[in-house]
Amino acid sequence: MSNARTAAVLVVVGAGPRATGLLERIAANAPELWSGDRELLIHLVDPHPPGPGRIWRHEQSPLLRMNSMAEDVTMFTDETSTIDGPVRPGPSLAEWAAAFSDGTEARAHAPHAPSPDPDVLAELRTLTGTDFPTRRAQSAYLTWVFRRALGDLPPSVRVEWHRAVATAVTGPADGPQHVRLAGRTAPLVADLVVLAQGHLESAPAVEHRARAAFARRHNRVHLPPGLSADADLSALRPGEHVILRGFGLAFVDLMALLTEGRGGAFRASADGTLTYLPSGREPVLHVGSRRGVPYHSKTRYRLQGPRPPLPRHFGPAALDTLIAGGRPLDLRRDVWPLMAKEIGFGHYHELFHAHPERTALPWPEFVTAYDRLDWYSTEMTALITAAVPGREDRLDFEALDRPLQDLVFVTPEALRGHVRDHVARDVARREDAAHSADLGAFLALLSVYGQLPRLVAAGRLTARSVADGLDGWWHGFFSFLASGPPGFRLRQLLALSEAGLVRFLGADLRVGTDEATGTFTAASPTVPGHITHATALIEAYLPGPNLDRTRDPLLRRLYRAGALTEEVVDDPAHTHRSGRIRVDPEGGHVVDAVLGGPHPRRIALGAPTDSRAQAAFARPRTDAPAFRQNDAVARALLRSLNADQHTGPADHGGSPADLGVRVGG
Structure with a gap:
């Protein structure tokens, strides 16, 4: 492409839902804010497929599901969105899936979008708005949204995906930024860099390292906090007693992987009650947490009256x-x-x-x-x-x-009856x-x-x-x-409890170790005097943001160089280090300790930052905060890149992956 001005270059590190949402907003705002006589090259850097990224990648167990109904998942703005850019409505996951059921196949609306695999396609053809889809169905939806965003970009904007890990970014505040990729010699040279890596892994904390050392000494199993889909559960033996600390979504995923995932099956009776048929390969799961009960079941109905006018008292x-x-x-x-x-x-x-x-x-x-x-x-x-x-x-x-x-309960059996009744009543209420x-x-x-x-x-x-x-x-x-699970998961929990494969530990769980027996221990004031011994311990929750221990090489380098600042809230009475990246609330620019303020060429979005409440996708008609931020950042990026007189063309830093769509030249 021949341009009167040299191409502007944007590097986005991370190609998951947050990056996809930003790309959709760039496409929506480009007709107003991007000069057609100049090329914009957007590099996406992620070892996982663009659209779903790591968390929502197709390559995970089909047993894992979303905790939202299909009609409650969207990547698109709507009439409630309070944004400066244009509202561009699009289908929710349920509406997108409906096109497969009637044979029109929504992929036709996004040229070159790959068709879902046969199992996912079969799911989409029968998916209703009140179903809880598999994560692989969400992966297909996110892939389609990404392809649609590509197709909506003007001819002067081109996107290239690099299947690689970004390891470093350097460059002056007033000059080009160099983004280095693992296994590549030449860096990507950019005018602006957006960090959108999403949820990140962290190295184990001190208490987890101590428990891992205990496990090694006694030939036991300890799994630190992490993404359930990535957990190596192979070391857990059939019949082995396992303590799980955490009763939220990570536990629910682990429960599915360690029961149905090991060959067991659920059978429904005429009244809908489930019975679990074990394969004999399951471990025995002892679960507890601060509250001692699972997250509340998700509702499976719609409002029966008019939508409440919100906000009213907290706006x-x-x-x-x-x-x-x-x-x-x-x-x-x-x-x-x-x-x-x-x-x-x-x-x-x-x-x-x-x-x-x-x-x-x-x-x-x-x-x-x-x-x-x-x-x-x-x-x-x-x-x-x-x-x-x-x-x-x-x-x-x-x-x-x-x-x-x-x-307080005298025996674990008494606690078991109470928790089972609590769960059954909760599911019934949330489905009525x-x-x-x-x-x-x-x-x-x-x-x-x-x-x-x-x-x-x-x-x-x-x-x-x-x-x-x-x-x-x-x-x-x-x-x-x-953020609780769908009701069917809690009915499965009840069936597994009845089968003796899930046992309840109580609230305010205390986990320890016993050197004499070489076992992990669990106790709760809910059942005073009762101690559970187990040969495996799983920390069944996601790690929180932590710049000190992040495994992301780019963030780790920036933080140690003082180019990222941790959010620290302090006053005379207390100091709180949140582990989050401190960003400028107006535009998401990272606060650079060396500069003493926001870095004009580096922006961070999403989970690792101190911009809380920034889920990458949302329920329709809720004026999602992430959509508002995506729009504001996209508009600022376009204005800045359009005005910036870049001094020379950027090196692409190696061969990008073929996205199946070449947007622009």
Whole structure:
């Protein structure tokens, strides 16, 4: 291509969903912001396929599923998106899959998009909006979204994928950036670099290294926190007793891989009850956590009433007031009451509109009083008690948060019966549209989650509140309520419990080691005096962000050179090191300690950064924070690259992989 000006070059490290979302926004904004007389070359660097990336790659067990219904997954903006760029609607996963069921095959809308493999294609042809798809189906969707984004780029924008690991980036703040790739001699030379690696692995922490050393001494098995799909479970023997610390999604995945994944099967009776038929190759799983119960089941119904108008009590106006205040904010004291009131509004809006027969006041009268009262006031309690006669229809955060709080059981068998009853009731409630108020609360919970990053960026929370409140209690509470497994997984859990292959340890789990027996131990105050011994321990949760221990070679080098800054929140009472990359909240530019401020040519997005609440894909019509950030960053990138007078053409740094589409020259 012959241009009046030399090509601009952007390198994006990481080619998963976050990079795909950024590429979609570049395509959407390019007609307005990119000069057609200049070429833009975008290098994507990732050893895993562009679109799904590592986490959502096709090459993982077909047993692993999403924890979202197909209709609740989208990569596209919509009418709720508060963005400066153009809204370009696109299909949710469910809508995309529907084209396969009627034979039109949505791949026709994205030239050169590969057809899913036969197993995934068969799934897509029968997938409904309320099904929980396999991760391989999501991989196919993300691949299609990536190809569609490529096809939407103007002729002057070209994308090349390098199947490699980025190991370093160097260059002055006012000059070209050199991105080095493993196994390549020549670097990629870029005007701007975006770091979008997604969820990263970390080297084991001190406590995990100590347990690994114990396991080696006694010929036992210890698995540190990590992605379940990548865990090497081959060392676990049939019948071996295994302690799993963590009762969230990582546990659910491990449960599937160690039971069905080893040849067992579930059989459904006429009433839907499951029975597990073991293969004889399964280990025995002892599971516990801080709460001692699994995450709440995902709802499997739609709102029965109108969508609640959110945000109402925890939106921009409320944040303005909080940020403008004079004193540092404590999350639980100053912020949580507004968050709780917002979630309560979503809950009661659905209850009053969808199930008015279970309320005792007209909605206008209730909401007028609700709006003026504080969440934790006696007047609010009296209002809700009078307006909502049924206790099961009232929102009780404390009971939701710690269901085993203050409960003590004499034997593990007694705990087993209680947990089984708790799980069965939870699944039944989350699959019964009569309790759709829970979905109203869930939508409000998502709204609250999306508002919090602004409060954090304003620096108004105390260090202790960020550490123990935001990154501690709130993150766990949100995940517990909003990120649980589909109901069928919890019914499988009940069947495995009945078969004796999953056993419950209780809340506030304490894990240790016994040198005399060479076993790992687990104990809980829920069953005082009872100690479980096992020959294997799995830390069943994902590692959090940690710049000190990251296994990503590029981030590790930048951090050790002072070119990345860890988020540190401190005040006279406490210092909190979050392990996250500190970025400029306006444009995502990394804060360079050497420069003493944002690096003008390096940007970081997503999971490893201090821009919390940035999931790469989202539920439709929720004004997703990541979509807003993608749009803002894409527009800033295009403006900067279009204005930058690059001094010479960039070396491509080796042969890129063929994407099947050549966009532009």
